[in-house]
Amino acid sequence: MLLEVRDLHVEFKTRDGVAKAVNGVDYSVDAGETLAVLGESGSGKSVTAQAIMGILDMPPGRIAGGEILFQGKDLLKLKEEERRKVRGAEMAMIFQDALSSLNPVLSVGDQLGEMFVVHRGMSKKDARAKAVELMDRVRIPAAKERVKQYPHQFSGGMRQRIMIAMALALEPALIIADEPTTALDVTVQAQVMDLLAELQREYNMGLILITHDLGVVADVADRIAVMYAGRIVEQAPVHDIYKAPAHPYTRGLLDSIPRLDQKGQELYAIKGLPPNLMAIPPGCAFNPRCPMAQDVCRTDEPPLYEVSEDRTSACHFWRECLNG
Amino acid sequence: MVESIIEVSGLVKHYPLTQGILFKKQVGAVKAVDGVDFTLNKGETLGIVGESGCGKSTVAKMLVNLEQPTAGSIKYKGEDITKLSGRALKAVRRNIQMVFQDPYTSLNPRMTVGDIIGEPYDIHPEVAPKGDRRRKVQDLLDVVGLNPEYINRYPHQFSGGQRQRIGIARGLALRPEVIVADEPVSALDVSVQAQVINLMDRLQNEFDLSYVFIAHDLSIVRHISDRVGVMYLGRIVEIGRDAEIYDHPTHPYTQALLSAVPVPDPEAREHRERIILAGDVPSPTNIPSGCRFRTRCWKAQERCALEVPALAIPSEFRLTSGPAAHDSACHFAEEKQVVPPEEPPDDLAKGRE
Numbered sequence: 001m002l003l004e005v006r007d008l009h010v011e012f013k014t015r016d017g018v019a020k021a022v023n024g025v026d027y028s029v030d031a032g033e034t035l036a037v038l039g040e041s042g043s044g045k046s047v048t049a050q051a052i053m054g055i056l057d058m059p060p061g062r063i064a065g066g067e068i069l070f071q072g073k074d075l076l077k078l079k080e081e082e083r084r085k086v087r088g089a090e091m092a093m094i095f096q097d098a099l100s101s102l103n104p105v106l107s108v109g110d111q112l113g114e115m116f117v118v119h120r121g122m123s124k125k126d127a128r129a130k131a132v133e134l135m136d137r138v139r140i141p142a143a144k145e146r147v148k149q150y151p152h153q154f155s156g157g158m159r160q161r162i163m164i165a166m167a168l169a170l171e172p173a174l175i176i177a178d179e180p181t182t183a184l185d186v187t188v189q190a191q192v193m194d195l196l197a198e199l200q201r202e203y204n205m206g207l208i209l210i211t212h213d214l215g216v217v218a219d220v221a222d223r224i225a226v227m228y229a230g231r232i233v234e235q236a237p238v239h240d241i242y243k244a245p246a247h248p249y250t251r252g253l254l255d256s257i258p259r260l261d262q263k264g265q266e267l268y269a270i271k272g273l274p275p276n277l278m279a280i281p282p283g284c285a286f287n288p289r290c291p292m293a294q295d296v297c298r299t300d301e302p303p304l305y306e307v308s309e310d311r312t313s314a315c316h317f318w319r320e321c322l323n324g
Numbered sequence: 325m326v327e328s329i330i331e332v333s334g335l336v337k338h339y340p341l342t343q344g345i346l347f348k349k350q351v352g353a354v355k356a357v358d359g360v361d362f363t364l365n366k367g368e369t370l371g372i373v374g375e376s377g378c379g380k381s382t383v384a385k386m387l388v389n390l391e392q393p394t395a396g397s398i399k400y401k402g403e404d405i406t407k408l409s410g411r412a413l414k415a416v417r418r419n420i421q422m423v424f425q426d427p428y429t430s431l432n433p434r435m436t437v438g439d440i441i442g443e444p445y446d447i448h449p450e451v452a453p454k455g456d457r458r459r460k461v462q463d464l465l466d467v468v469g470l471n472p473e474y475i476n477r478y479p480h481q482f483s484g485g486q487r488q489r490i491g492i493a494r495g496l497a498l499r500p501e502v503i504v505a506d507e508p509v510s511a512l513d514v515s516v517q518a519q520v521i522n523l524m525d526r527l528q529n530e531f532d533l534s535y536v537f538i539a540h541d542l543s544i545v546r547h548i549s550d551r552v553g554v555m556y557l558g559r560i561v562e563i564g565r566d567a568e569i570y571d572h573p574t575h576p577y578t579q580a581l582l583s584a585v586p587v588p589d590p591e592a593r594e595h596r597e598r599i600i601l602a603g604d605v606p607s608p609t610n611i612p613s614g615c616r617f618r619t620r621c622w623k624a625q626e627r628c629a630l631e632v633p634a635l636a637i638p639s640e641f642r643l644t645s646g647p648a649a650h651d652s653a654c655h656f657a658e659e660k661q662v663v664p665p666e667e668p669p670d671d672l673a674k675g676r677e
Contacts, residue, residue, distance in 0.1 A: 040513040155604045185375035185540065187601045190584035194600060212514055215543075215586025219593060238590045256518035258547030260570065260585050261663045266525065267547065269518040273483050 001069075002206040003052070003091075003174055004028040008066035010047050010230075013059060019277040021047045023230035024066070026304070029206040031173065034197075036209045036217040036238070038253075039227035042274055045210045048227075049176045052208075053093050054083045071173070089119050092167035094196075096179040098159035102151040108135075108162050109147035115169040134165040138195060157188035164196060174206040181216065193220060214257055218242060223310075226250050229275050229285035232304075236311040246313035246322045248290050284315070292317050329502060329534050330364040330387070330420075335396035337382050341609065355608050356382040358558035359396075361635065364502065369528065369535040371549030371566075373542055373581070377605060378555040380538045384506045387536060388422045389413065400502075418448050421500040425507035427487035431479040437490055438475040441465070444497040451498050464493040467530075469523060485516035489523065496531065504536045509544060521548060542585050546570055554578045557616045558608060560635060564650030572647040574638060574657040577617050583662040597662065615655065623656050631655065 010022035022044040029035045039045040050056040052068055054075065068075040070091065075083065095101040103111055112134055113127030122130070128147065135143035138161040151159055160180060167175055180196065181189040197220050200207050211217060217224055217238065224241050226234045226249065234247040245251040255268035272289040275281055281288055287297040296316055304312040307322065315321055338353040357379040364370050374380045385391040387398060389405065397404045405416050424430035431440055441461045445452045452460045462472035468489040479487055488508060495503050508524070509517040521544065528535060539545050545552055546566055553563040554577065562575040573579045580599040587596070601620045606612055615633050618624040638657035641649040648659045 040515060157604060185605075186542070186584045187375065187580060188604070189586075190598065190600055213586065214514070214588040218588045218590045219586045221590075242588065242590050253514055254588065256515055257588060258518075258521070258543045260543045260546060260582065260587055266522055267518040269522055270515040271519075273485070273516070274513075 001028050002031050002033075002071065003208075004067075004069040005048065005052065006067040006069065008048060008051060008068065009064035010044070010051055010056065011062050011064045013062065014278070017278045020280060021061075021230055021277055022051070023280070025227070025230070025232055027225050027232060027235065029174065029208055031206050032201070032204045034200065034207045034209055034220055034222045036211060036221035036224045037227060038211060038214065038217055038224055040212060040274055042277065043227040044230040045227050046178055049093070049178055049208065049210055053091065053176060054080075054087055055093075085119075088115060088172070089170045090172050091174040091176065092170070092172045094160075094163050094167050094175065094177040094180045096182050098156070098163045098183070099151060101163060102159065104151055107148050107150055108154070112147075112162070112166055112169060115166065119170055130169070134169055135162070137168070137199070138162070138165045140165075155188075156184055157192060160184060160188075160192050161195065164192070164199070168199060168203070171203055172205065174208070175200070176208045176210070178210045179212070180209070182211070182213070189216075196220075214253065226253075229280055230277065231285065231314060232312075233286065233314045234312065236307070236313075240308075240311060244322050244324075246307045246311065246318040247315045248292050248317075248321050249286050251321060252289075252291075292320065327366045328363045329366045329401060330536075331397075331399040331402075332363070332383075332387075333361045333397055333399075335360040335383065335386060335398065336394045337379070337386060337391060338394045352609050355558050355611055357386070357393075358608075358611065360555075360558075360560055362553055362560060362563060364534055364536060366501075366534055367528075367532060368550040369537050369548055371545035371552040372536065372538045372555060372560075373540060373545050373552060374555035375540060375581075375605060377557075377608065379558040379608075380555050381506050383555075384422065384504050384536065384538050387502075387504050388420050389417060390422075414448070418451070418498045419500045420502045420504065421495040421498060423488075423491050423495045423503060423505040423508045426511050427484055427491055428511070430491055431487060433479055436476050436478055437465070437482075440479070440490060441493045441497055444494065448498055460497075461493075464496060467496065467527070468493045469519075483516075484512050485519055488512060488520050492520075492523065492527070496527065499531065500533070502534045502536065504538070506538045507540070508537075510539065510541065517544070524548065542570075542582060554581065557605060557611060559616065559653070561617065561654070562650070562652045563635070564652075565647075568647045568650040570663055571661065572650075572659050573662065574641070574648055574650075574652040574659055575654045576621050576623055576656075578652075579660050579662050580620075587663075599662070615653070625656070627655055 005025055005027050008022055008025045012019045012021055025048050037045045109128055109131045112131035116122040116127040116130050132143050132147050140158055140161055181192050221238045223237050225232045228249050234250050252270040270289055275285055283298045283300055284302050287293040302314045302316045304314050305318050307313050307318055335357055336359055337357040338355050340350045341352040342348040343351045372380050386393050393406055398406055400416055438461050441464055442457050445457050462475055465472045470489055509520050537548055549566050552566050552569045553560045556577050562578045580601045583599045603620055606619055612619050614630050615628040618628040633653040633655050635651050635653040637649050638652055
């Protein structure tokens, strides 16, 4: 297994109390595999990713427990210096907003080349040549001329390609993409997702794709982990989950999206709002919004039930949910 | 009989680009909207889709008179509102209201919800006499599904979805006939989006509203719209009833756009044809000659660079009465199914066995 996250807990200290952003997350990714982490804002999907990358703001953040095993070593036990060697070279991240993730006062060539200068000790000239090569790889036209340009001179889709190039630079084993296409238009989104999937296959990388878009997930993922209030409520191979969800939250999400190929009547709407992370309801966190909730859901937190060999659900009534 | 309520023709908005400080010389123009025609019928929802920069939001702003068009007319019940001023303009504005995209920045953080929703009454006091306002605002809160007792709360005390409900309540305050909604749900989470869309659906029936619904999300637009217009670089390239556009698109841009939308069904992954467009949208300061889509179109020929295609029923479909016979601005329009056909409902399929 390339990456294994075990029982991860992350908290944030705020003026009003402790916000429990991640409450016992387990997931794993293999080389060449795409795991989609699906969730709404505040579900803890990005915080988990930041903890894996080691870019969590601490304080106010704090890792309250758990392990992150990457190629067998626990990243949380490494010193910051060792961690820095892993970051970028072994695992890399692609952010949502490429414009604010790139440095506006450095040319893209300098930013791409910096990876090679810092991690590989290359000369500036060699690094520049590498940068051009990378820009070619992500199919930026006229790479030789454009390497001298600054981020604002590129379109949104091109900037996201530069982010991808930067993540790929040192050929990491794992890439975490946090909403990589959310800020892009559909036609450009399709180009970028295609490119990402192709490069992943070529380098046989593990990919964690963080998104809220059920359509994107269906297009590229092998497996899905659905997060709610800092926990994974359901984890399954992509085909199974769309056919028959085993958690009422997943079912609600699937029913609430309008479909391009169907002119629906009234949409199903999950009632209520996601919980306040400083006061997560006792029992199952989803119980106040759940149409299937019983008394037991308000008192006992559901464990991860094994639905099948490669599938889990954190719902006391997963059987009923699975059968509709 | 269908009665039209808004008729837009030849609508143009150019923002001049100038050079020099003292003597400003116009060196070009951002052609945000470059000749748009459409009709909004009473009680219907017209969806307008397009990618960022296609001019859809500028059209919205001109409809509610927040921007003055460079040319063209917007007729509300036969009267050109771009030429109105003073009292006549005020009366028309009452009837065309707007709901904005971002519920976080479109509500004044220093005003209570009651003041925000009641503010339209300060401008149009004839709608609600002073003593009656509080009750009216509470009624509106109730209509959009918020607790009427929240009237003294401030926007930061609400979630994004609730804030969008406040924005909708404000839009409804003057009992308008038309609501222009510019990306009303794109800032919301998936589970909350459905709540707001259902609310807008319900209000349309309750208050007999006509909507202009602007969004980039094609699935949402299909769900809510009766007719759909597709915009590209300042012009409508194809317009028709929702099934005509989604199931029988004839313009290559619409086909590419639809084929690029991810469908939440992993089974569709293998057998779905994808049209991946090359390159980016050209700059609106430098629009290609002829058909503006030709630089990204796989069908483009010489004729496309010379002749601007008109938005009309393409000649090959003119004599048929099928769903392909709708307005499409392409010289080489042809039908192509890109969205997988709707599966028959389960019980129907079972009945056949």
